[in-house]
Amino acid sequence: MxxxxxxxxxxxxxxxxxxxxxxxxxxxxxxxxxGRYFNFLPLLPDSIGRRTPLQYLAFPIDKLSSIYSFTFVNxxxxxxxxxxxxxxxxxxxxxxxxxxxxxxxETNFYGNEQIKRFAYKLDNAVDASKIVTDLKAREFDAFVIAGGGYTGIEIATNLRVYLERFGEKKRIVIVERAPSILGPLPQWMKDYVQENLDRLHIEVLTNTVIEKIEERDLTVSGGQQFTNAMLIWAAGVKxxxxxxxxxxxxxxxxxxxxxxxxxxxxxxxxxxxxxxxxxxxxxxxxxxxxxxxxxxxxxxxxxxxxSGLPLRPFIPKDLGYLIPMANNRCCGNVLGRDMKGKTSIALHYLMSLYRAYGIKNKWCILKSLSRF
The missing domain is CATH 3.50.50.60 (FAD/NAD(P)-binding domain)
Structure with a gap:
């Protein structure tokens, strides 16, 4: 064997x-x-805005080891x-x-120990729980998301939905070091997402980086300062x-x-x-x-x-991608077809339910999503 x-x-x-x-x-x-849990990464941002319970976004690896007959070394x-x-x-x-x-x-802090020490990240359900717990304390006056890619956009829109639920109109800012959000994606997608961010009163600062952070106070390039701010780092992975x-x-x-x-x-x-x-x-x-x-x-x-058989090459089939936003707006490309609106957001959550582990988890995720 x-x-x-x-x-x-x-x-x-x-x-x-x-x-x-x-x-x-x-x-x-x-x-x-x-870690001890399989983390359902596609819906971690939803634990903020849609209140998807975090216990249903993590599945114990011990249970998976029993289901699939492997030995787990934690x-x-x-x-x-x-x-x-x-x-x-x-x-x-x-x-x-x-x-x-x-x-x-995992999140890449690019060797910046100050940012690593004070910023929040969203690699797993534990990280999401820390964000949600600290949000409930209502102690922050502003929210800065470093990174204008998929994850940064999702986090920012979920934060806005969360704050609106409590009637709070606090400042949310996406800081992106590149000239535009969403990197190499088509311009129409960038325009669609930017229009939605404007609708949600989420600011975007491009060609901008975090230059300094000390606990809850930070400064970005150009000298703009944010006091008593929550910094969530989504500016790259490694x-x-x-x-x-x-x-x-x-x-x-x-x-x-x-x-x-x-x-x-x-x-x-x-x-x-x-x-x-x-x-x-x-x-x-x-x-x-x-x-x-x-x-x-x-x-x-x-x-x-x-078995002594020739190995097969991996031939990828690209089903596409979607950029879901917490106010039920979404855009992307599926099977070569550009999509936006309610159909695409429904497709995103249908695929998320399909890929979730555990019948109870699927059912509870569905219930939490049905509120919106």
């Missing part, structure tokens, strides 16, 4: 473990994760020795025959430290370059946000749909390798 080790229990890792669970006579599966991967097929945590060395790296991504330290080809985020079959080495596969995969002339973006598909391909290729 071959030993398969999976680092990370996000979408890619869970799907890989699920697929491998059908081959229990051929493989034993161990999953390493420093520790953090610290180092890899690919030549000796070893993963090192702070407590032990774990050997493997096959390795799947599915460690995802891979886990053990990948950052790995000697191999990576992009600036630390995503690891893989071959057409998702391999870094003959017995090491890298998937999801940790993987830097090029399809034709395009580098695949970070997205749940690709993590799921790559988890399936990596598991299949391990079984094929054990």
């Amino acid at each position: 071959k030993k398969v080790l999976i680092i990370g229990c996000g979408y890619g890792g869970v799907v890989a473990a699920w697929r491998l669970s059908g081959y229990r006579k051929a493989v034993s599966v161990t999953v390493i994760d420093k 520790e953090e991967a610290k180092f890899l020795n690919l030549d000796k097929s070893l993963v090192m945590t702070s407590q032990r060395n774990i050997s493997y025959d096959y390795l799947i790296i599915a460690s995802g991504s 891979t886990a430290d053990f990948l950052q330290n790995l000697n191999c080809e990576k992009n600036p985020q630390g995503r690891v370059r893989v071959d057409a079959r998702l391999r870094l080495k003959h017995n090491c596969f890298v998937i999801g946000d940790a993987s830097y995969f090029q399809h034709e002339t395009t580098n695949l973006r970070m997205a749940v749909q690709f993590a799921i598909a790559q988890g399936t391909t990596a598991a299949s290729n391990i079984i094929r390798h054990i």
Whole structure:
């Protein structure tokens, strides 16, 4: 029996473990994760504005291990020795025959310890709980979101919906270092989102960075100051430290370059946000749909390798993307078709329900969403 080790229990890792669970006579599966819960990332911003209960956005990995018959090690991967097929945590060395790296991504503070100390982030349900708890104290006079990408937009609109519920008209500002929000997305999407932000009285400062922060007081480039402000950092992500330290080809985020079959080495596969995969002339973006598909391909290729069969290349199918905003406005592209409005927001939440784990979680998420 071959030993398969999976680092990370996000979408890619869970799907890989699920697929491998059908081959229990051929493989034993161990999953390493420093957290104890699978976090349902697509709806974390909704815990702020839509009051989606956080307990339904986190599923215990222990339960997943029982469902999919894997051994769960609740520790953090610290180092890899690919030549000796070893993963090192702070407590032990774990050997493997096959390795799947599915460690995802985390907030990138770009080495700024002051921002890391005082800013909020939204990597998991624990982070969301801290934001919601501190919002309830009603102690902030302004809210600054660093980053004008998908996540920053979602957070800002959810904050506005939250404040309006209590009749508060406090200032919300998105700070984006680039010349425009939403990076390389089409101009019509940027215009649609900007118009909605204007409607919600959410300010956008482009070509701007956070220059200084001291607890709740911060200064942005140009000298504008915010006092008693909550800073939420959504200005970029990076891979886990053990990948950052790995000697191999990576992009600036630390995503690891893989071959057409998702391999870094003959017995090491890298998937999801940790993987830097090029399809034709395009580098695949970070997205749940690709993590799921790559988890399936990596598991299949391990079984094929054990069986002496040729490995199959990963061929991505891009279903599209959506930018949901908390006041039920949304835009994006699905299956090559531009979309906006109620149809697209409904599609976003239907896909979220489909991808949630646990019947009780699905039902409770549906109930919370039906209030809007």
